[in-house]
Amino acid sequence: MSADPFIAYNRPGTGEEEACAAAEQIRSGWLTTGPRTREFEQAFASAVDAPAAVAMSSCTAALEIALAAFNIGPGDEVIVPALTFASSAAVVVHRGATPVLVDVREEDFTIDPRAVREAVTPRTRVVMPVHYAGQPCLMDELTSIAAEHGLRLIEDAAHAVWAQDGGRIVGSIGDATAFSFYATKNLATGEGGMLTLTDASLADRARRLSLHGMSRDAWARYTAEGSYRYDIVELGYKANMTDIEAAVGLVQLRRLPEMQARREEIARRYNQAFAGEPLLCPPRVREGVRHAWHLYPLLLSRGIDRDAVLAGLKGRGVGTSVHFIPIHFHTYFRERFGWRPGQFPVAEDLFARELSLPLYPGLADHEVERVIEATLAAAKAAT
Numbered sequence: 001m002s003a004d005p006f007i008a009y010n011r012p013g014t015g016e017e018e019a020c021a022a023a024e025q026i027r028s029g030w031l032t033t034g035p036r037t038r039e040f041e042q043a044f045a046s047a048v049d050a051p052a053a054v055a056m057s058s059c060t061a062a063l064e065i066a067l068a069a070f071n072i073g074p075g076d077e078v079i080v081p082a083l084t085f086a087s088s089a090a091v092v093v094h095r096g097a098t099p100v101l102v103d104v105r106e107e108d109f110t111i112d113p114r115a116v117r118e119a120v121t122p123r124t125r126v127v128m129p130v131h132y133a134g135q136p137c138l139m140d141e142l143t144s145i146a147a148e149h150g151l152r153l154i155e156d157a158a159h160a161v162w163a164q165d166g167g168r169i170v171g172s173i174g175d176a177t178a179f180s181f182y183a184t185k186n187l188a189t190g191e192g193g194m195l196t197l198t199d200a201s202l203a204d205r206a207r208r209l210s211l212h213g214m215s216r217d218a219w220a221r222y223t224a225e226g227s228y229r230y231d232i233v234e235l236g237y238k239a240n241m242t243d244i245e246a247a248v249g250l251v252q253l254r255r256l257p258e259m260q261a262r263r264e265e266i267a268r269r270y271n272q273a274f275a276g277e278p279l280l281c282p283p284r285v286r287e288g289v290r291h292a293w294h295l296y297p298l299l300l301s302r303g304i305d306r307d308a309v310l311a312g313l314k315g316r317g318v319g320t321s322v323h324f325i326p327i328h329f330h331t332y333f334r335e336r337f338g339w340r341p342g343q344f345p346v347a348e349d350l351f352a353r354e355l356s357l358p359l360y361p362g363l364a365d366h367e368v369e370r371v372i373e374a375t376l377a378a379a380k381a382a383t
């Protein structure tokens with residue numbers, strides 16, 4: 001149908017500088033966790049205003065290790081939004097704790113504080129908000145609920161590096177915040193993650209949990225001053241970051257303001273093009289937040305067949321995605337916890353109507369215009 005080249009849903013923003021940093025790190029002779037990882041942790045902590053940061057192999061690992069660091073396990077309940085990526089619920093199950101799903105807000109797809117309040121029981125220990133698309137959740141409300149009931153806030157900030165809620169940077173708000181550096185994320189190292197903590201005294205334990213529960217890391221064992229001796233002091237994970245990833249991460253962190261400016265520019269253009277279109281509802285940004293624009297989630301009016309629009313976009317040479325298939329629609333979670341369609345109506349309605357358009361720094365202006373034209377045409381054709 002389209003003679004123009006296909007516009008991929010995502011293309012990583014890593015370039016020559018990142019390639020050089022990775023090559024230089026490999027030539028240095030040190031590959032795994034070491035000084036580069038420490039440098040990245042410090043630079044990241046300072047960028048998000050966090051007292052401490054511990055680098056991990058993924059956001060998923062960071063979430064699970066945060067739960068472990070707060071001793072969350074069997075008998076404990078963790079409140080998770082129904083509209084999120086599977087790992088939010090999976091890490092809770094891996095800890096032997098119980099995920100409790102709650103519905104999200106139609107306005108911005110984030111966890112509904114009223115639903116959180118209703119879901120609290122004497123067993124609740126943690127609320128795990130997800131800053132959907134890069135827009136912070138209602139953190140004031142969630143912080144009050146957590147304080148009232150003595151709960152921990154562990155934030156899934158996979159989309160939200162760069163985001164701010166009022167004057168507070170995401171990463172400095174809740175007890176712990178997990179970031180993702182997966183290939184498609186705003187700051188990408190291929191695979192990788194970061195756990196920030198507002199209580200810096202927990203950082204050593206989180207770091208140890210990320211490396212087998214071992215008393216010394218490789219740097220402390222294999223360098224000239226090192227010793228082979230170590231002790232396994234608790235049951236840990238293998239979730240440390242490599243210095244190669246950290247070298248790439250340092251370049252990406254330096255380039256983040258420039259990459260974010262381009263994301264904001266593209267999002268503004270989409271908003272302008274879709275405003276006033278009766279078939280489409282562009283994302284709404286709350287007053288006083290800085291949106292990280294990881295995703296551009298467009299909502300279709302009820303009655304339009306979303307999958308037909310996706311097919312229409314594909315036919316017009318535009319890649320898209322959907323965020324997210326609700327947790328309770330997945331076979332494993334449904335069978336294990338007995339959740340049924342109909343239980344989280346807002347999440348289900350948003351899932352049925354949402355599509356995510358290409359949004360990344362490397363998207364050229366003429367591609368943005370093609371995405372807009374294709375979206376308008378595909379939505380009209382599906383009505």
Ligand SMILES: *Cc1c(COP(=O)(O)O)cnc(C)c1O
Binds near residue numbers: 059182
């Ligand atoms: C990408 C993503 C994750 C997982 O990140 P990894 O680094 O791949 O583990 C978790 N939660 C959300 C909301 C995500 O989008």
